[in-house]
Amino acid sequence: MTASDLRRIAERVLRLEADAILALVPKLDEGFARAVQTLRGCAGRVIVTGMGKSGLVGRKIAATLASTGTPAYFLHPAEGVHGDLGMVARGDVVVALSNSGETDEVLAILPPLKRLGVPIVLLTGSPASTLARQCEVVLDVSVAEEACPMNLAPTSSTTAALAMGDALAMALLELRGLRPEDYAALHPRGTLGWRALFRVADLMHGDDTLPLVREEASIKDAVEEMTRKRPRTAAAGAALHACGMTTVVDDDGHGGVGDHESRGRGRRRPARRGHPYARYPSRENRLAAARAARFSPCDAR
Numbered sequence: 001m002t003a004s005d006l007r008r009i010a011e012r013v014l015r016l017e018a019d020a021i022l023a024l025v026p027k028l029d030e031g032f033a034r035a036v037q038t039l040r041g042c043a044g045r046v047i048v049t050g051m052g053k054s055g056l057v058g059r060k061i062a063a064t065l066a067s068t069g070t071p072a073y074f075l076h077p078a079e080g081v082h083g084d085l086g087m088v089a090r091g092d093v094v095v096a097l098s099n100s101g102e103t104d105e106v107l108a109i110l111p112p113l114k115r116l117g118v119p120i121v122l123l124t125g126s127p128a129s130t131l132a133r134q135c136e137v138v139l140d141v142s143v144a145e146e147a148c149p150m151n152l153a154p155t156s157s158t159t160a161a162l163a164m165g166d167a168l169a170m171a172l173l174e175l176r177g178l179r180p181e182d183y184a185a186l187h188p189r190g191t192l193g194w195r196a197l198f199r200v201a202d203l204m205h206g207d208d209t210l211p212l213v214r215e216e217a218s219i220k221d222a223v224e225e226m227t228r229k230r231p232r233t234a235a236a237g238a239a240l241h242a243c244g245m246t247t248v249v250d251d252d253g254h255g256g257v258g259d260h261e262s263r264g265r266g267r268r269r270p271a272r273r274g275h276p277y278a279r280y281p282s283r284e285n286r287l288a289a290a291r292a293a294r295f296s297p298c299d300a301r
Helices: 003-022 030-040 052-067 102-117 156-176 182-185 192-195 217-229 259-268 271-272
Strands: 044-048 071-074 093-098 120-124 137-140 213-214 244-247 255-260
Touching: 003 044, 003 156, 030 093, 030 120, 030 137, 030 156, 044 052, 044 259, 052 093, 052 156, 093 156, 093 255, 120 156, 217 244, 217 259
Parallel strands: 044 071, 044 093, 093 120, 120 137, 213 244
Antiparallel strands: 244 255
16 A cells, blocks of 8 residues: 555545534534533533443543533443442533444433433434433534444544534633633643743742842852752742842842852952942843743743
8 A cells, every 4th residue: 555545545534524523513503502501501510421432532522621611520321320320410411422322321321310300411423313312402413424434433423523522612611701811720730821820929939938138248148048959939849949049138129140140250359259249239130020920931031
């Protein structure tokens, strides 16, 4: 098989799956709006369930909902009938995925869900199936053809279900008015979290960790203070480090100077090591408000 043949196969898959997603657009009827309102009105949590490939897609949908402001988790239907249904409570909403609409394991958890009075939103490729007839809201995610050359392996159908899940999550995000800082609060270690959530105050030194000398201190004293190992903040980590600068405190204000400047003065003219530190103010100090956002290492210069 040549490289051209492989490219042709990949192109066919991508085109079929792209077509499967675009074919969902005309299906965005009142059922989609009801699904969004049902999920928005959920007083508890959204429980996503499905078997096989549908279950894997369901896990991703649950993760997307949870990370965009809608509390959600995944319930494996086979585990559900062996005790995990205890995680479901009144006030929850179930989002079920089943391409055939006849998945035995999902059908098995319907009776206890019905007894709880939990509304069910179904994403299915068979809107007239057994599951569809028992669910409050049904979203048609059927596809004309799987990308599998045998038309068997779930490919286009799982892509369509995943895209519909994303559409639900993004509609809920808009309705909830989720802001970048809200999203960042749910992703504190991600790039967005670092830029939008952390403030300078989370990283800056203070109290006993702040390098500090009086204005009458010598250059030697200042260099010792700025090179003394001290703990970092909780946000930056626990390792000891030297700040490379110090503040100079007098009756009127404070300032800072880089380590290289004071060390340079001491090396070039040893006699100056005893001179008062305040005689050599820095012209390169940069100040940042403690509440400033989007602080990054490149800002600390």
